[in-house]
Amino acid sequence: MSKLALTSFPKEKINILFLENISEKAVQQFKQNGYANVKKIAGALSEDELIKEIKDVHLIGIRSKTQITAKVLAAAKKLQAIGCFCIGVNQVDIKAATKKGVVVFNAPYSNTRSVAELVIGISAMLIRRISDKNIAAHKGIWMKEAKGSFELRGKTLGLVGYGNIGSQVSVLAEAIGMKVMFHDTETKLPLGNAVPAKNLKELLTASDIVSLHVPETAQTKNLINKTNLKYFKKGALLLNYARGEVVDLKALAEAIKEGLIGGAGIDVFPVEPEKNGDAFTTPLQGLPNVILTPHIGGSTEEAQQNIGEDVSIKLFQYLERGITNGSHSVPAIALPPVEGAHRLLHMHNNVPGVLSAINTALSKNNINIVGQYLKTNEEIGYVVLDVDTKLSKRALELLKEVKDTIKVRMLY
Numbered sequence: 001m002s003k004l005a006l007t008s009f010p011k012e013k014i015n016i017l018f019l020e021n022i023s024e025k026a027v028q029q030f031k032q033n034g035y036a037n038v039k040k041i042a043g044a045l046s047e048d049e050l051i052k053e054i055k056d057v058h059l060i061g062i063r064s065k066t067q068i069t070a071k072v073l074a075a076a077k078k079l080q081a082i083g084c085f086c087i088g089v090n091q092v093d094i095k096a097a098t099k100k101g102v103v104v105f106n107a108p109y110s111n112t113r114s115v116a117e118l119v120i121g122i123s124a125m126l127i128r129r130i131s132d133k134n135i136a137a138h139k140g141i142w143m144k145e146a147k148g149s150f151e152l153r154g155k156t157l158g159l160v161g162y163g164n165i166g167s168q169v170s171v172l173a174e175a176i177g178m179k180v181m182f183h184d185t186e187t188k189l190p191l192g193n194a195v196p197a198k199n200l201k202e203l204l205t206a207s208d209i210v211s212l213h214v215p216e217t218a219q220t221k222n223l224i225n226k227t228n229l230k231y232f233k234k235g236a237l238l239l240n241y242a243r244g245e246v247v248d249l250k251a252l253a254e255a256i257k258e259g260l261i262g263g264a265g266i267d268v269f270p271v272e273p274e275k276n277g278d279a280f281t282t283p284l285q286g287l288p289n290v291i292l293t294p295h296i297g298g299s300t301e302e303a304q305q306n307i308g309e310d311v312s313i314k315l316f317q318y319l320e321r322g323i324t325n326g327s328h329s330v331p332a333i334a335l336p337p338v339e340g341a342h343r344l345l346h347m348h349n350n351v352p353g354v355l356s357a358i359n360t361a362l363s364k365n366n367i368n369i370v371g372q373y374l375k376t377n378e379e380i381g382y383v384v385l386d387v388d389t390k391l392s393k394r395a396l397e398l399l400k401e402v403k404d405t406i407k408v409r410m411l412y
Helices: 024-032 047-053 070-075 095-099 112-127 130-138 164-175 202-208 247-255 301-321 355-366 389-400
Strands: 016-018 036-038 059-062 079-084 103-105 156-160 179-183 211-214 237-241 261-267 288-291 341-347 368-378 381-389 405-410
Touching: 016 024, 024 036, 024 301, 047 070, 059 301, 070 095, 070 202, 079 301, 095 103, 103 301, 112 130, 112 164, 112 211, 112 261, 112 288, 112 301, 156 164, 156 202, 164 179, 179 202, 211 405, 247 261, 341 355, 341 389, 355 368, 355 389, 381 389, 389 405
Parallel strands: 016 036, 016 059, 059 079, 079 103, 156 179, 156 211, 211 237, 237 261, 261 288
Antiparallel strands: 341 381, 341 405, 368 381
Protein backbone atom coordinates (compact mmCIF):
# COMPACT_ATOMS: atom_id res chain seq x y z
CA MET A 1 0.00 0.00 0.00
CA SER A 2 1.16 3.56 -0.61
CA LYS A 3 2.54 5.60 2.28
CA LEU A 4 -0.69 6.69 3.91
CA ALA A 5 1.18 9.06 6.25
CA LEU A 6 1.66 11.30 3.22
CA THR A 7 -1.49 13.38 3.03
CA SER A 8 -2.79 14.81 -0.23
CA PHE A 9 -1.72 18.25 1.02
CA PRO A 10 2.11 18.33 1.28
CA LYS A 11 3.30 18.28 4.88
CA GLU A 12 5.83 21.02 4.21
CA LYS A 13 2.94 23.35 3.34
CA ILE A 14 1.00 22.71 6.53
CA ASN A 15 1.45 25.68 8.87
CA ILE A 16 1.47 24.93 12.58
CA LEU A 17 1.37 27.53 15.36
CA PHE A 18 2.22 26.64 18.96
CA LEU A 19 1.60 29.17 21.74
CA GLU A 20 2.27 29.36 25.49
CA ASN A 21 5.54 27.43 25.67
CA ILE A 22 4.06 24.12 24.61
CA SER A 23 6.45 21.26 25.37
CA GLU A 24 9.42 21.05 23.01
CA LYS A 25 8.58 17.33 22.82
CA ALA A 26 5.49 18.21 20.76
CA VAL A 27 7.48 20.44 18.43
CA GLN A 28 10.05 17.70 17.89
CA GLN A 29 7.36 15.12 17.19
CA PHE A 30 5.83 17.23 14.44
CA LYS A 31 9.16 18.01 12.83
CA GLN A 32 10.23 14.37 13.00
CA ASN A 33 7.00 13.44 11.22
CA GLY A 34 7.71 15.79 8.34
CA TYR A 35 5.85 18.93 9.46
CA ALA A 36 8.58 21.52 8.97
CA ASN A 37 6.59 24.75 9.31
CA VAL A 38 6.20 24.91 13.08
CA LYS A 39 6.14 28.37 14.64
CA LYS A 40 6.44 28.59 18.42
CA ILE A 41 5.50 31.66 20.48
CA ALA A 42 6.35 31.82 24.18
CA GLY A 43 3.19 33.41 25.58
CA ALA A 44 -0.50 33.76 24.84
CA LEU A 45 -1.84 36.20 22.25
CA SER A 46 -4.71 38.67 22.50
CA GLU A 47 -7.72 38.20 20.24
CA ASP A 48 -6.52 40.86 17.79
CA GLU A 49 -2.99 39.42 17.70
CA LEU A 50 -4.33 35.92 17.18
CA ILE A 51 -6.61 37.01 14.34
CA LYS A 52 -3.52 38.30 12.50
CA GLU A 53 -1.42 35.21 13.22
CA ILE A 54 -4.00 32.52 12.44
CA LYS A 55 -4.93 33.55 8.90
CA ASP A 56 -2.86 30.85 7.13
CA VAL A 57 -2.55 28.38 10.02
CA HIS A 58 -3.78 24.81 9.52
CA LEU A 59 -3.21 23.63 13.07
CA ILE A 60 -2.87 25.57 16.33
CA GLY A 61 -1.65 24.32 19.69
CA ILE A 62 -2.55 26.24 22.86
CA ARG A 63 -2.70 25.86 26.61
CA SER A 64 -5.13 27.49 29.04
CA LYS A 65 -4.50 31.23 28.45
CA THR A 66 -5.18 31.58 24.73
CA GLN A 67 -8.83 32.23 23.93
CA ILE A 68 -10.03 30.80 20.61
CA THR A 69 -13.15 32.91 20.10
CA ALA A 70 -15.72 32.92 17.31
CA LYS A 71 -13.93 35.96 15.82
CA VAL A 72 -10.63 34.12 15.80
CA LEU A 73 -12.23 31.09 14.16
CA ALA A 74 -13.88 33.29 11.54
CA ALA A 75 -10.41 34.57 10.58
CA ALA A 76 -8.92 31.07 10.52
CA LYS A 77 -9.81 30.21 6.93
CA LYS A 78 -7.44 27.23 6.70
CA LEU A 79 -7.70 25.86 10.24
CA GLN A 80 -8.22 22.10 10.46
CA ALA A 81 -7.66 21.37 14.14
CA ILE A 82 -6.99 22.87 17.56
CA GLY A 83 -4.81 21.05 20.06
CA CYS A 84 -5.41 22.09 23.68
CA PHE A 85 -2.24 20.97 25.45
CA CYS A 86 -3.99 20.87 28.83
CA ILE A 87 -6.91 19.07 30.47
CA GLY A 88 -9.67 21.57 29.62
CA VAL A 89 -11.20 23.08 26.48
CA ASN A 90 -13.17 25.96 28.02
CA GLN A 91 -10.77 28.42 26.35
CA VAL A 92 -12.18 27.41 22.95
CA ASP A 93 -15.58 28.42 21.59
CA ILE A 94 -16.59 24.81 20.95
CA LYS A 95 -19.88 25.75 19.31
CA ALA A 96 -18.15 27.99 16.77
CA ALA A 97 -15.45 25.37 16.15
CA THR A 98 -18.11 22.72 15.58
CA LYS A 99 -19.96 24.87 13.04
CA LYS A 100 -16.73 25.37 11.10
CA GLY A 101 -15.80 21.68 11.25
CA VAL A 102 -12.62 22.39 13.24
CA VAL A 103 -11.58 19.42 15.35
CA VAL A 104 -10.69 20.20 18.99
CA PHE A 105 -8.53 17.84 21.04
CA ASN A 106 -7.16 17.98 24.58
CA ALA A 107 -5.35 15.74 27.08
CA PRO A 108 -7.82 15.09 29.90
CA TYR A 109 -5.73 12.49 31.75
CA SER A 110 -2.09 13.43 31.20
CA ASN A 111 -1.49 15.64 34.24
CA THR A 112 -3.82 14.04 36.77
CA ARG A 113 -0.97 12.56 38.78
CA SER A 114 0.82 15.91 39.01
CA VAL A 115 -2.29 17.65 40.36
CA ALA A 116 -3.13 14.81 42.74
CA GLU A 117 0.35 14.76 44.26
CA LEU A 118 0.31 18.53 44.79
CA VAL A 119 -3.09 18.41 46.50
CA ILE A 120 -1.78 15.87 49.01
CA GLY A 121 1.44 17.86 49.50
CA ILE A 122 -0.39 21.15 50.08
CA SER A 123 -2.77 19.39 52.49
CA ALA A 124 0.18 18.27 54.60
CA MET A 125 1.70 21.76 54.59
CA LEU A 126 -1.55 23.48 55.55
CA ILE A 127 -2.50 21.09 58.33
CA ARG A 128 0.98 21.61 59.84
CA ARG A 129 0.84 25.39 59.19
CA ILE A 130 4.16 25.16 57.36
CA SER A 131 3.54 28.34 55.38
CA ASP A 132 3.45 30.55 58.48
CA LYS A 133 6.51 28.85 60.00
CA ASN A 134 8.41 29.21 56.72
CA ILE A 135 7.68 32.94 56.51
CA ALA A 136 8.75 33.41 60.14
CA ALA A 137 12.00 31.51 59.58
CA HIS A 138 12.85 33.69 56.58
CA LYS A 139 12.31 36.71 58.82
CA GLY A 140 14.65 35.24 61.45
CA ILE A 141 11.86 34.24 63.83
CA TRP A 142 11.94 30.77 65.44
CA MET A 143 8.42 29.22 65.63
CA LYS A 144 8.97 25.70 66.93
CA GLU A 145 5.59 24.59 68.29
CA ALA A 146 3.09 21.77 67.95
CA LYS A 147 -0.04 23.79 68.71
CA GLY A 148 -2.37 23.90 65.74
CA SER A 149 -0.36 21.27 63.81
CA PHE A 150 -1.90 17.91 62.99
CA GLU A 151 -1.31 14.70 61.04
CA LEU A 152 -3.25 13.89 57.90
CA ARG A 153 -3.76 10.33 59.12
CA GLY A 154 -7.29 9.84 60.40
CA LYS A 155 -8.61 13.11 58.98
CA THR A 156 -11.50 13.24 56.52
CA LEU A 157 -10.80 14.55 53.03
CA GLY A 158 -13.91 15.73 51.20
CA LEU A 159 -13.63 15.68 47.43
CA VAL A 160 -16.06 17.84 45.46
CA GLY A 161 -15.89 16.13 42.09
CA TYR A 162 -14.81 12.51 41.68
CA GLY A 163 -13.49 12.42 38.14
CA ASN A 164 -10.01 11.74 36.80
CA ILE A 165 -8.18 13.89 39.34
CA GLY A 166 -10.53 13.59 42.29
CA SER A 167 -10.49 9.80 42.20
CA GLN A 168 -6.69 9.71 42.04
CA VAL A 169 -6.45 12.09 45.02
CA SER A 170 -8.78 9.66 46.78
CA VAL A 171 -6.38 6.75 46.26
CA LEU A 172 -3.34 8.72 47.46
CA ALA A 173 -5.19 10.06 50.50
CA GLU A 174 -6.26 6.60 51.62
CA ALA A 175 -2.70 5.36 51.17
CA ILE A 176 -1.56 7.73 53.93
CA GLY A 177 -4.42 6.84 56.25
CA MET A 178 -7.05 9.47 55.47
CA LYS A 179 -10.77 8.89 55.30
CA VAL A 180 -12.31 9.98 52.00
CA MET A 181 -15.80 11.28 51.26
CA PHE A 182 -16.83 12.57 47.84
CA HIS A 183 -19.70 14.33 46.15
CA ASP A 184 -20.32 14.27 42.39
CA THR A 185 -23.27 15.23 40.21
CA GLU A 186 -23.02 11.79 38.60
CA THR A 187 -23.10 8.41 40.30
CA LYS A 188 -19.51 7.20 40.59
CA LEU A 189 -18.10 3.88 41.76
CA PRO A 190 -16.01 4.57 44.90
CA LEU A 191 -12.37 3.53 44.91
CA GLY A 192 -11.00 1.84 48.03
CA ASN A 193 -13.02 2.80 51.09
CA ALA A 194 -14.22 6.18 49.84
CA VAL A 195 -17.87 6.91 50.58
CA PRO A 196 -20.25 9.14 48.63
CA ALA A 197 -21.94 12.02 50.44
CA LYS A 198 -25.68 12.47 50.06
CA ASN A 199 -25.18 16.10 49.10
CA LEU A 200 -22.65 18.91 49.21
CA LYS A 201 -23.74 20.12 52.64
CA GLU A 202 -23.13 16.70 54.19
CA LEU A 203 -19.64 16.59 52.70
CA LEU A 204 -18.72 20.09 53.89
CA THR A 205 -19.88 19.52 57.46
CA ALA A 206 -17.97 16.21 57.75
CA SER A 207 -14.63 17.13 56.17
CA ASP A 208 -11.41 18.36 57.77
CA ILE A 209 -10.07 19.24 54.32
CA VAL A 210 -12.20 20.05 51.26
CA SER A 211 -10.62 19.77 47.81
CA LEU A 212 -12.40 20.95 44.67
CA HIS A 213 -12.16 19.04 41.37
CA VAL A 214 -15.01 20.31 39.21
CA PRO A 215 -15.23 21.95 35.77
CA GLU A 216 -16.12 25.59 35.24
CA THR A 217 -19.81 25.76 34.39
CA ALA A 218 -22.77 27.97 35.23
CA GLN A 219 -23.63 25.48 37.98
CA THR A 220 -20.17 25.54 39.59
CA LYS A 221 -19.58 29.31 39.54
CA ASN A 222 -19.12 30.44 43.15
CA LEU A 223 -19.99 26.94 44.29
CA ILE A 224 -18.11 27.71 47.50
CA ASN A 225 -19.70 30.97 48.61
CA LYS A 226 -20.63 32.83 51.78
CA THR A 227 -23.51 30.45 52.45
CA ASN A 228 -21.64 27.20 51.88
CA LEU A 229 -18.60 28.37 53.86
CA LYS A 230 -20.82 28.39 56.96
CA TYR A 231 -21.26 24.62 56.62
CA PHE A 232 -17.51 23.92 56.95
CA LYS A 233 -16.11 22.52 60.16
CA LYS A 234 -14.54 25.30 62.22
CA GLY A 235 -10.88 25.42 61.22
CA ALA A 236 -11.30 23.20 58.15
CA LEU A 237 -9.04 23.69 55.13
CA LEU A 238 -10.08 24.47 51.55
CA LEU A 239 -8.12 23.59 48.40
CA ASN A 240 -9.01 24.72 44.90
CA TYR A 241 -6.94 23.19 42.09
CA ALA A 242 -9.89 23.12 39.69
CA ARG A 243 -11.14 26.38 38.15
CA GLY A 244 -10.89 29.99 39.28
CA GLU A 245 -14.60 30.83 39.23
CA VAL A 246 -15.56 28.00 41.59
CA VAL A 247 -14.75 29.89 44.82
CA ASP A 248 -15.92 33.32 45.97
CA LEU A 249 -12.49 34.52 47.10
CA LYS A 250 -13.78 37.57 48.97
CA ALA A 251 -16.10 35.39 51.03
CA LEU A 252 -13.26 32.92 51.63
CA ALA A 253 -10.95 35.71 52.79
CA GLU A 254 -13.55 36.90 55.29
CA ALA A 255 -14.08 33.35 56.58
CA ILE A 256 -10.32 32.99 57.16
CA LYS A 257 -10.11 36.35 58.95
CA GLU A 258 -13.01 35.34 61.18
CA GLY A 259 -11.37 32.02 62.03
CA LEU A 260 -14.11 29.92 60.43
CA ILE A 261 -11.69 28.47 57.85
CA GLY A 262 -8.27 27.38 59.09
CA GLY A 263 -6.39 27.89 55.85
CA ALA A 264 -6.50 27.48 52.09
CA GLY A 265 -4.46 26.34 49.11
CA ILE A 266 -5.50 28.16 45.95
CA ASP A 267 -3.95 27.54 42.53
CA VAL A 268 -6.56 29.03 40.19
CA PHE A 269 -8.15 32.47 40.14
CA PRO A 270 -11.06 34.24 38.36
CA VAL A 271 -8.62 36.59 36.63
CA GLU A 272 -5.05 35.50 36.02
CA PRO A 273 -2.07 37.40 34.54
CA GLU A 274 -1.28 36.86 30.88
CA LYS A 275 2.41 36.13 31.45
CA ASN A 276 5.09 35.68 34.08
CA GLY A 277 6.03 38.90 35.84
CA ASP A 278 2.64 40.59 35.39
CA ALA A 279 0.99 42.12 38.46
CA PHE A 280 -1.36 39.85 40.40
CA THR A 281 -3.77 40.58 43.23
CA THR A 282 -6.23 38.52 45.24
CA PRO A 283 -8.16 39.09 48.50
CA LEU A 284 -6.23 36.15 49.99
CA GLN A 285 -2.82 37.80 49.91
CA GLY A 286 -1.23 38.26 53.33
CA LEU A 287 -3.63 35.96 55.17
CA PRO A 288 -2.30 33.33 57.61
CA ASN A 289 -1.92 29.69 56.54
CA VAL A 290 -2.78 30.43 52.91
CA ILE A 291 -0.66 28.97 50.12
CA LEU A 292 -1.12 30.67 46.74
CA THR A 293 0.34 29.11 43.60
CA PRO A 294 0.25 30.46 40.00
CA HIS A 295 -1.91 27.83 38.26
CA ILE A 296 0.80 25.16 38.42
CA GLY A 297 -1.28 22.14 39.46
CA GLY A 298 -0.36 20.24 36.33
CA SER A 299 2.92 22.02 35.64
CA THR A 300 5.53 19.31 35.95
CA GLU A 301 7.97 18.24 33.27
CA GLU A 302 6.45 14.76 33.24
CA ALA A 303 2.93 16.14 32.77
CA GLN A 304 3.96 18.50 29.99
CA GLN A 305 5.73 15.69 28.15
CA ASN A 306 2.70 13.42 28.55
CA ILE A 307 0.37 16.15 27.33
CA GLY A 308 2.65 16.91 24.38
CA GLU A 309 2.67 13.28 23.33
CA ASP A 310 -1.05 12.70 23.90
CA VAL A 311 -2.32 15.73 21.96
CA SER A 312 0.30 15.33 19.21
CA ILE A 313 -0.78 11.74 18.59
CA LYS A 314 -4.43 12.80 18.31
CA LEU A 315 -3.51 15.54 15.86
CA PHE A 316 -1.39 13.16 13.76
CA GLN A 317 -4.21 10.64 13.65
CA TYR A 318 -6.62 13.27 12.39
CA LEU A 319 -4.29 14.89 9.88
CA GLU A 320 -3.11 11.57 8.43
CA ARG A 321 -6.00 9.14 9.04
CA GLY A 322 -9.10 11.27 9.64
CA ILE A 323 -9.45 9.73 13.12
CA THR A 324 -11.35 12.00 15.55
CA ASN A 325 -11.34 9.97 18.77
CA GLY A 326 -11.21 12.39 21.69
CA SER A 327 -12.61 15.34 19.74
CA HIS A 328 -14.90 17.82 21.50
CA SER A 329 -16.36 19.26 18.30
CA VAL A 330 -16.51 16.59 15.60
CA PRO A 331 -18.08 13.12 16.07
CA ALA A 332 -15.58 10.39 16.92
CA ILE A 333 -14.66 8.13 14.00
CA ALA A 334 -11.75 5.72 13.65
CA LEU A 335 -11.48 3.64 10.47
CA PRO A 336 -8.53 1.50 9.37
CA PRO A 337 -6.94 2.35 5.99
CA VAL A 338 -8.37 0.59 2.95
CA GLU A 339 -6.13 -0.92 0.26
CA GLY A 340 -6.37 0.63 -3.20
CA ALA A 341 -8.55 3.58 -2.17
CA HIS A 342 -8.31 7.28 -1.49
CA ARG A 343 -9.90 8.62 1.68
CA LEU A 344 -12.17 11.67 1.65
CA LEU A 345 -13.41 13.54 4.72
CA HIS A 346 -16.76 15.32 4.50
CA MET A 347 -18.24 17.54 7.21
CA HIS A 348 -21.73 18.92 6.89
CA ASN A 349 -24.58 20.47 8.82
CA ASN A 350 -26.54 17.77 10.59
CA VAL A 351 -29.73 17.89 8.54
CA PRO A 352 -31.65 14.99 6.96
CA GLY A 353 -30.69 13.77 3.51
CA VAL A 354 -27.00 14.69 3.29
CA LEU A 355 -25.70 11.12 3.24
CA SER A 356 -28.29 10.25 0.61
CA ALA A 357 -27.19 13.24 -1.47
CA ILE A 358 -23.55 12.14 -1.21
CA ASN A 359 -24.31 8.60 -2.32
CA THR A 360 -26.59 9.78 -5.12
CA ALA A 361 -23.98 12.19 -6.49
CA LEU A 362 -21.27 9.52 -6.49
CA SER A 363 -23.43 6.72 -7.89
CA LYS A 364 -24.68 8.90 -10.77
CA ASN A 365 -21.05 9.36 -11.76
CA ASN A 366 -20.25 5.64 -11.42
CA ILE A 367 -17.92 6.22 -8.46
CA ASN A 368 -17.73 3.15 -6.28
CA ILE A 369 -17.59 3.64 -2.51
CA VAL A 370 -15.19 1.08 -1.05
CA GLY A 371 -15.86 2.07 2.56
CA GLN A 372 -18.04 4.62 4.28
CA TYR A 373 -18.91 5.69 7.81
CA LEU A 374 -21.12 8.50 9.14
CA LYS A 375 -21.39 9.84 12.65
CA THR A 376 -23.24 12.93 13.85
CA ASN A 377 -23.65 15.17 16.86
CA GLU A 378 -26.25 17.88 17.40
CA GLU A 379 -24.55 20.31 15.04
CA ILE A 380 -22.65 18.46 12.31
CA GLY A 381 -22.18 15.17 10.54
CA TYR A 382 -18.80 13.66 9.73
CA VAL A 383 -18.46 11.20 6.86
CA VAL A 384 -15.31 9.24 6.05
CA LEU A 385 -15.35 7.75 2.54
CA ASP A 386 -12.89 5.45 0.80
CA VAL A 387 -13.28 5.60 -2.97
CA ASP A 388 -11.50 4.18 -6.01
CA THR A 389 -8.17 6.00 -6.48
CA LYS A 390 -8.80 6.65 -10.18
CA LEU A 391 -12.02 8.52 -9.43
CA SER A 392 -11.14 10.26 -6.18
CA LYS A 393 -10.52 13.73 -7.67
CA ARG A 394 -13.92 13.72 -9.35
CA ALA A 395 -15.49 12.47 -6.10
CA LEU A 396 -13.87 15.34 -4.20
CA GLU A 397 -15.41 17.91 -6.56
CA LEU A 398 -18.84 16.30 -6.31
CA LEU A 399 -18.72 16.27 -2.50
CA LYS A 400 -17.97 19.99 -2.43
CA GLU A 401 -21.22 20.61 -4.32
CA VAL A 402 -23.43 18.71 -1.85
CA LYS A 403 -25.86 21.02 -0.05
CA ASP A 404 -25.03 21.83 3.61
CA THR A 405 -21.38 20.93 3.16
CA ILE A 406 -19.04 22.62 5.67
CA LYS A 407 -15.71 21.34 4.40
CA VAL A 408 -14.27 18.49 2.33
CA ARG A 409 -10.70 17.22 2.36
CA MET A 410 -8.86 14.49 0.49
CA LEU A 411 -6.74 12.80 3.13
CA TYR A 412 -4.57 10.53 0.97
